[in-house]
Amino acid sequence: MALEKDPQxxxxxxxxxxxxxxxxxxxxxIVINDPEVGxxxxxxxxxxxxxxxxxxxxxxxxGCKGVVLGPTRDILNITHGPIGCGxxxxxxxxxxxxxxxxxxxxxxxxxFSTDMQEDDIVFxxxxxxxxxxxEAYEIFKPKAIGIFATCPVGLIGDxxxxxxxxxxxxxxxxxxGFSCEGYKGVSQSAGHHIANNQLFKHVIGLDDEVKGxxxxxxxxxxxxxxxxxxxxxxxxxxxxxxxxxxxFSGNSSYDYFAxxxxxxxxxxxxxxxxNYVAEMxxxxxxxxxIKVNFIGAESTAKSLRxxxxxxxxxxxxxxxxxxxxxxxxxxxxxxxxxxxxxxxxTAMLFVGGSRAHHYQELFDEMGMKTIAAGYEFAHRDDxxxxxxxxxxxxxxxxxxxxxxHVEPDPEKYRPRxxxxxxxxxxxxxxxxKDYEGMMADMQKGTLVIDDISHYEMEKLIxxxxxxxxxxxxxxxxxIQKMGVPCKQLHSYDYSGxxxxxxxxxxFYNDINRIVNTKIWNxxxxxxxxxxxxxxxxVK
Amino acid sequence: xxxxxxxxxxxxxxxxxxxxxxxxxxxxxxxxxxGIHNCLPHSHGSQGCCSxxxxxxxxxxxxxxxxxxxxxxxxxxxxxxxxxxxxxxNNIFNIYNPDIIAVHTTCLSEVIGxxxxxxxxxxxxxxxxxxxxxxxxxxxxxxVGSHVTGFANMVKGMVKYxxxxxxxxKDQVNIIPGWVEPADMREIKRIVKEMNVKSVLFPxxxxxxxxxxxxxxxxxxxGGVTIDELRSTGDSIGTIALGQFASAPAAxxxxxxxxxxxxxxxxxxxxxxxxxxxxxxxxMAGVAVPESINVERGRLIDVIxxxxxxxxxxxxxxxxxxxxxxxxxxxxxxxxxxxx
Numbered sequence: 001m002a003l004e005k006d007p008q009x010x011x012x013x014x015x016x017x018x019x020x021x022x023x024x025x026x027x028x029x030i031v032i033n034d035p036e037v038g039x040x041x042x043x044x045x046x047x048x049x050x051x052x053x054x055x056x057x058x059x060x061x062x063g064c065k066g067v068v069l070g071p072t073r074d075i076l077n078i079t080h081g082p083i084g085c086g087x088x089x090x091x092x093x094x095x096x097x098x099x100x101x102x103x104x105x106x107x108x109x110x111x112f113s114t115d116m117q118e119d120d121i122v123f124x125x126x127x128x129x130x131x132x133x134x135e136a137y138e139i140f141k142p143k144a145i146g147i148f149a150t151c152p153v154g155l156i157g158d159x160x161x162x163x164x165x166x167x168x169x170x171x172x173x174x175x176x177g178f179s180c181e182g183y184k185g186v187s188q189s190a191g192h193h194i195a196n197n198q199l200f201k202h203v204i205g206l207d208d209e210v211k212g213x214x215x216x217x218x219x220x221x222x223x224x225x226x227x228x229x230x231x232x233x234x235x236x237x238x239x240x241x242x243x244x245x246x247x248f249s250g251n252s253s254y255d256y257f258a259x260x261x262x263x264x265x266x267x268x269x270x271x272x273x274x275n276y277v278a279e280m281x282x283x284x285x286x287x288x289x290i291k292v293n294f295i296g297a298e299s300t301a302k303s304l305r306x307x308x309x310x311x312x313x314x315x316x317x318x319x320x321x322x323x324x325x326x327x328x329x330x331x332x333x334x335x336x337x338x339x340x341x342x343x344x345x346t347a348m349l350f351v352g353g354s355r356a357h358h359y360q361e362l363f364d365e366m367g368m369k370t371i372a373a374g375y376e377f378a379h380r381d382d383x384x385x386x387x388x389x390x391x392x393x394x395x396x397x398x399x400x401x402x403x404x405h406v407e408p409d410p411e412k413y414r415p416r417x418x419x420x421x422x423x424x425x426x427x428x429x430x431x432x433k434d435y436e437g438m439m440a441d442m443q444k445g446t447l448v449i450d451d452i453s454h455y456e457m458e459k460l461i462x463x464x465x466x467x468x469x470x471x472x473x474x475x476x477x478x479i480q481k482m483g484v485p486c487k488q489l490h491s492y493d494y495s496g497x498x499x500x501x502x503x504x505x506x507f508y509n510d511i512n513r514i515v516n517t518k519i520w521n522x523x524x525x526x527x528x529x530x531x532x533x534x535x536x537x538v539k
Numbered sequence: 540x541x542x543x544x545x546x547x548x549x550x551x552x553x554x555x556x557x558x559x560x561x562x563x564x565x566x567x568x569x570x571x572x573x574g575i576h577n578c579l580p581h582s583h584g585s586q587g588c589c590s591x592x593x594x595x596x597x598x599x600x601x602x603x604x605x606x607x608x609x610x611x612x613x614x615x616x617x618x619x620x621x622x623x624x625x626x627x628x629n630n631i632f633n634i635y636n637p638d639i640i641a642v643h644t645t646c647l648s649e650v651i652g653x654x655x656x657x658x659x660x661x662x663x664x665x666x667x668x669x670x671x672x673x674x675x676x677x678x679x680x681x682x683v684g685s686h687v688t689g690f691a692n693m694v695k696g697m698v699k700y701x702x703x704x705x706x707x708x709k710d711q712v713n714i715i716p717g718w719v720e721p722a723d724m725r726e727i728k729r730i731v732k733e734m735n736v737k738s739v740l741f742p743x744x745x746x747x748x749x750x751x752x753x754x755x756x757x758x759x760x761x762g763g764v765t766i767d768e769l770r771s772t773g774d775s776i777g778t779i780a781l782g783q784f785a786s787a788p789a790a791x792x793x794x795x796x797x798x799x800x801x802x803x804x805x806x807x808x809x810x811x812x813x814x815x816x817x818x819x820x821x822x823m824a825g826v827a828v829p830e831s832i833n834v835e836r837g838r839l840i841d842v843i844x845x846x847x848x849x850x851x852x853x854x855x856x857x858x859x860x861x862x863x864x865x866x867x868x869x870x871x872x873x874x875x876x877x878x879x
Contacts, residue, residue: 019633049586049610052627053634057610059587082646082681083556084563088591102543109541115556116682121650131554139550151585151647152682155616182585183616183647397612454605455634458756474593478603483754523754 005463007032007447013463014456022050029450033442037387040439045450046379048186048397054454056350056376056472061085063191063377064180065148067273068199071095071224071249072257074105076142078112080129080160081150085182086113094491095224097251098231105142105253112136116152125158133167133175143254144174144203154181174254176202186397187377187451189272189353193401196276199248199257200404204281205412206258214243216311219263221278221289222270222354225250227496229503233294236500239323240304241316248274261285264416265310267292267303271435272353272378278433283406286415288422291435296361297331297504309430327501335365338508341516343367345467348460350452350475351489353378357438359470359489362498362507368467370442372460374449376472383448385437454478467515483523485514560858563681564689566592567718567785568643569606571693574724574742576763577638579631580606583624583653584645600721600748605758607631607640611647620653621661628659628674629667637759639766642676643693649680673766675700687784687860690718694789697741701769704797709774711737712824713799715789717782717806717862721745721762727781727807730817733831736824739768739775773797777823781816782806782862806862809870810839843874850874 011030015023028044049055058066061079066089069077079086090111099106114132116125133145145167147160160177168175180194218237223230230250237244245263246256266278266289278289290310292303301324308320347363349356353375360370375382380392417425422432439448449456454475461469461482469479472490479486487493487510495510497503565582569592572580582589589608597604609615609623624642631640642655655676662668677696679689694715714731716724725745731738746762772778772793778801780790790801802823807816814836821828843850853876857864868878 017634019629022630022634048612049608050626050630051610051623052581052607052630054605054607055586055610056590057586058590059585062587062590078555082563083559083561083685084565084588084591084646084681086556087559087562088595090558092594106543110544111556111558113556113559114554115559118680118682121646121682128554133555135550135552135555139546139552139555140544151616151645152650155647155650182587183611183613186610186612187586396614400613453634472594473597474590474604477597477601478605478756481603481750481752481754481756483752523752 007445010447010460010463014459017455022053025050026453026456030456031448033439033446033448034444035440035442037440040384043380043383043439043448043450045375045383046186046189046377046398047395049451050453055451056474057187057451059182059188060180060184060191060194061148061150061182062089063188063273064178064195065089065146065191066093067188067224068192068195068249069146069148069178071097071108072252072254073097073099073108074142074254075144075146076107076112076136076140077146077148078114078129078132078136079148079150080114080125080153080158081116082152083113083115085148085150086111093224094226094494094496095250096228096231097225107140107142121152121156124156125153126163129158129160129163130167133163133171137171137173142173144176147175147177149177149179149181151182154179154183174202174206185401189377189379190398190401192273193276196274196280197402197404200277200280200406203254203257204277205261205285205409207255208262208412209259210262211245211259212243214241215313216242216307216316217245217263218242218265218267218307219245219260220247221266221268222272222274223247223250223294223499224270226490227492227498229294229497229499232497232500232503236300236304236323240308240320242307248277261287261412263287265290265307267307269294270354272375272382280404280406282433284409284413286408286413288416288432290432293358293361294499295358295503296365297328297335297501298365299358299361300500300504301328306430309428310425331501331504334505334508338512339367341512344369345515346371346464347468347470348464348466349373349470349489350376350449350457351471352376353382355489356470357382357441359498360438360441362504363511365504366508366511368511370446371464371466372447372449373438373442374452375438376451378450381435381437383437383439383450385440386433386435458482468511483520485517485520487511487514561685563646564679564684564686564692565643565645565681566595567686567689567691568641568677568679568693569593569604570596570718570744571690571697571742572641572643573604573747574744574763575639575641575697575769576765577759578641578763579635579637579639581627581631581640581642582606582608582645583620583642583655584609584647585611588645596748602748602750603756604748605635607635609648616647616651619651620648621658624653624655624658625662625665625667628662632667632669632672635758637672639673639675641693641696642674643679643689644676645679646681649678673700687718687862690785691788694742694786695792697769698772698789698792698796701766702773702793702797703770704773704799707774708776709771711739711771711775712820713772713775713778713793714738714740715778715780715786716740716743717780717785718860719781719806721747721749730832731820734817734820734824734826734829736820736826739772740764741769741772773799775799777801779804779816779819779823783865784861805869806866808863808866810836810843810873811869812866847875850876852877854879
């Protein structure tokens with residue numbers, strides 16, 4: 001049973017220990033939710049991390065190379081820097097991939113680095129980088145090479161872009177650099193933006209060939225195939241007869257990215273990490289984007305229906321309904337079983353820039369209440385909805401992240417829907433580039449905390465004793481030491497998939513198991529519970 | 540096929556590293572610092588470093604790994620990380636209240652040339668370090684050496700900051716266990732205790748990274764070498780440094796600073812290396828080896844001879860850190876196996 005505690009009192013308790021300056025900052029990042037648009041509180045997000053506070057956040061390199069480019073299997077990714085960055089992003093994320101055959105590229109199992117040494121730092125590393133690219137090309141013959149800058153690179157002035165241009169010319173393959181030094185921005189988020197920019201500049205739009213004959217051609221943006229999520233979505237779309245041109249970037253290939261602009265709709269899963277590409281593709285090619293969510297059975301059904309509604313073809317709409325009806329049979333069966341053991345239990349989610357919102361759907365379906373949630377690196381629009389975008393002030397740290405200036409392509413711009421068609425859809429209640437954010441979906445009085453600190457997390461668990469706490473690996477064992485099960489939502493705790501209908505069933509079962517595992521009841525030994533002193537009289 | 544692009548013939552590479560067998564220094568410093576009681580390791584650099592290092596250690600141990608970061612932004616990279624570190628120190632003592640913060644650097648703070656001792660002095664001057672508490676440091680640039688170098692540097696830092704020679708010799712031996720598992724550290728302590736020798740093991744991650752689950756998160760677990768113990772190392776009879784790469788630098792520093800003799804031995808992995816460890820220990824501490832140790836040794840000999848036919852001539856491929864591999868190779872040869 002969850003403990004009841006007044007959210008305002010909780011907030012004050014959380015801030016009590018902080019030095020004044022810290023308390024002032026955190027106070028703006030801990031809000032008590034009100035889902036109504038007029039009264040929804042403003043939350044400070046995407047701001048500098050407080051030194052020493054023990055944050056969940058990582059860096060720009062991680063967001064760029066680890067998150068967005070990591071799931072690609074046929075771009076050879078070279079980390080230009082000391083060995084650590086490359087090492088720590090080597091197979092440390094469960095973005096799965098399925099090459100087409102034994103001969104197809106799969107570079108995901110490899111780690112490539114220039115392993116910069118002191119001499120390279122002192123005298124510059126461009127020569128080594130050039131040589132590394134040459135060696136990579138000769139040995140691996142990749143389609144494309146990506147170069148990722150790390151902290152020292154920006155400081156010593158190595159120009160990865162110049163080297164990329166030079167080697168691209170020399171070797172005749174696509175080579176591009178990413179200025180994703182770790183100190184840029186305030187979190188992984190800056191890295192997403194940089195990755196989006198470079199993919200848009202260097203890859204998307206290179207292959208104009210319209211492949212296949214399907215009438216319904218979409219891209220899925222912001223789906224990284226953790227635990228096989230993308231495989232589930234691919235299967236679903238195939239069942240519905242919808243052609244998936246490219247996924248950014250789970251189970252992806254360079255070729256799909258290059259061809260992505262031949263799709264007619266962009267469906268965005270993770271708003272935070274990929275909204276940039278969605279916006280730019282609309283401006284340049286005329287491809288509209290919509291927010292979808294394949295986490296949760298109901299959301300999956302809604303998303304499929306929305307895609308069908310976009311194309312407006314009764315045949316597709318009917319086919320989608322059939323698929324949904326079929327899949328829901330098993331979903332409902334498991335859901336009703338699991339609800340018996342999970343109804344009313346509480347959950348907290350503090351993770352990522354999207355997951356903390358979308359997984360609440362799954363908990364909801366299971367009858368579990370989300371009483372507190374927050375993102376690691378999201379922006380205000382991910383909390384309060386895209387309507388606040390015009391009001392967001394870009395601070396000093398984020399100002400240096402490049403915003404590409406994009407214009408409609410003179411040849412390739414082709415609005416997929418006419419203005420009249422767009423209006424007609426809007427009149428039906430159809431939303432384009434619509435994301436309402438997390439807070440609109442949470443109950444009044446729940447706690448929303450941005451970039452939660454370790455201290456705040458421990459206090460929350462102490463006060464509320466949730467049945468499950470969702471976070472990442474760095475938090476998992478601290479939480480479990482407190483006697484509360486932790487479900488990792490970055491790595492799925494080595495389980496999944498959790499997307500789509502099949503994924504929802506997996507999630508229901510996994511959470512049921514984690515919440516009702518017996519071991520949590522055995523923490524205290526009998527003699528710890530009743531330490532009476534017994535004695536025997538010995539003659 | 541997992542590594543389908545690896546070619547059958549070896550192609551020499553000078554610039555491209557593929558599938559590294561090492562990582563960078565800071566994680567070694569973090570692991571070593573966790574072996575100090577009531578200590579919070581602090582990463583002076585970008586957030587990513589701390590996050591990656593904590594994640595790697597926590598994945599392996601399936602335990603909490605607490606560490607803080609200076610969270611450098613672009614501004615700090617240009618103007619220096621002093622403000623970040625000062626703020627971090629202030630916040631850490633206020634919020635997490637360790638007895639000691641062990642700062643290690645990253646390539647970022649090294650390249651911009653942050654003078655950590657100067658910043659620590661300033662922190663103390665500004666009253667950010669409460670009385671009786673400490674901030675120590677080591678320099679761990681990621682473009683030099685490997686993770687083992689970082690471990691060695693942090694242990695050396697412990698000596699530099701704390702070891703004191705008071706002139707009054709103590710009847711104890713220092714043991715630097717090297718980068719080994721908490722279970723190994725516990726075993727070394729057990730053997731030493733079995734031999735009736737008093738020792739200071741530093742660092743000591745036993746009871747830190749293998750703590751029990753009790754329903755309460757012990758932010759600073761029970762284990763770890765104490766500051767008093769670290770101070771006393773300057774008065775010990777001698778130091779046994781296990782592992783040339785991980786432990787020798789600290790032992791040398793201790794000798795330099797406090798005139799404590801030292802012996803560098805291989806990690807006691809395997810029969811002969813363990814023999815040498817026990818032999819050195821008994822000579823240094825002036826004790827006899829108890830029968831119980833002979834019995835343990837005898838049991839090992841028994842198992843090896845029982846299983847001889849399954850080891851003999853078998854070819855072994857080895858992958859790992861030098862201290863471990865040196866001892867392990869010797870052990871394999873002892874078993875008549877062939878490291879190839």
